[in-house]
Amino acid sequence: MSEAPESPQPQQAPRTVTPGSQASFGTYGGRPVSFVRRGTRLQGRRQAAWEEHAERWAVEVPRHIANTSVHPDYVFDAEAEFGRKAPLIVEIGSGLGDAVCHAAEQNPDTDFLAVEVYTPGLANTLIKINSRGLSNVRVVEANAPEVLATMLPEGSVAELWVFFPDPWHKSRHHKRRLIQPAFAGLAARSLKPGGLWRIATDWSNYAVHVREVLAGSKEFENLHEGERSGEDSPLTQVWESGVESVVGGAPVKEGRAPVSTEHTGPNEGVDELGGWAPRFDGRILTSFENKAHDAGRLIFDLCYRRRDGENLHRRS
Incomplete structure (x- = not known):
């Protein structure tokens, strides 16, 4: 008896790639995304916090294929979300929520949006929001470029914070660094004229990278141009x-290349450019920053202001 022929398998419909879905393929706008998602599983207190508080404090955005994507038609209405009109500060890569929740506590007249792709970190942030009785913080699980490109209304953000982004040390991975010329354009779009972009990193190579990217932008000006140069520069000191x-304070083993090869970039002896901001006193000293200090690394702060139309015209 001959076997019946197998039924043909149904063909899957091709997945549509839109500005809101490209993160699901590891790219955004044809560029690599800047993150690798760690675990998304929630357990214990984190799971309980998510179940109890996500509906209240987590912004529910329409997705398009990827669970970190934002549908390009969705626009965040901060006034409706917070029930008031107030300055909005957005932190990209909010981690466990230490910085954003501390700032929200200290600045009750300001609203904060924490953007993160690490679900357990967002759950930790919800725990802090609830335990401190904060009403001026919301969290969103989303790919940052999509948040800045379409989710946030143009010119709606008073300050943008990017503290200690993934440095992507290896040269072949530098294209995955969050702060790139295209990202600077998205940041400028979301910031109001005169709005501030605060950046901090504990790796000199990334600090130099950021300084070069923003120096090439007509839309931003360094508030500390030329400051802390020469012997006073943290770059010179590094x-x-x-x-x-x-790495972590441990010497490199003899005969082996250091794990941090290329972290420092080309050593020019003395940093004559400067442009480093003083430490932002609105940023709480987190365990992450403390680890950098314990390892002897220095922190590089930078602060840029979004130019208004008149200054843009003058510079161009």
């Missing part, structure tokens, strides 16, 4: 100390 050739 080059002199060689601290970034050790």
Whole structure:
């Protein structure tokens, strides 16, 4: 008896790629995304916090294929969400929520949006929001470029914070760094004229990268142009100390390349450009930053202001 022929398998419909779905393929706008999603599973207190508080404090956005994507038709209405009209500060990569929740506590007249792709971190943020009785913080699980490109209304953000983004140390991974010329354009779109972009990193190579990217932008001006240069520059101090050739404070093993190869970038001896901001006192000292200090690394702060139309015209 001959076997019946197998039924043909149904063909899957091709997945539509839109500005809101490209993160599901590891790219956004044809560029690699800047993150690798760690675990999304919630357990214990985090699971309980998500079940109890997400409906109240987590912004529910329409997705398009990827669970970190934002549908390009969705626009965030901060006034409706917070029930008032107030300055909006957006933190990209909010981690466990330490910085944003501390700032919200200290600034009750300001609203905060925490953007993160790490679900357990968002759950931790919900725990902090609830335990501190905060009403001026919302969280969103989303790919940052999509948030800045379409989700946030143009010129709606008073300040944008990017603290300690993934440095993507290896040269072949530099294209995955969050702060790139295209991202700077999205940041400028979302910030109001005169709005501030605050950045911090504990790796000199990324700090130099950011300084170069923003120096090439007509839409931003460095509020500390030329400051902390020469011997006063943290970059000069890092080059002199060689601290970034050790990892976590441990010396590099003899005969082996340091894990942090290329972290410091080209050592030019003395940083004559400067442009480093003083430490932003509105940023709480987190465990992450403390670990950098314990390893002997220095923190690089930068602060840029979104130019208004008149200044843009003058510079161009």
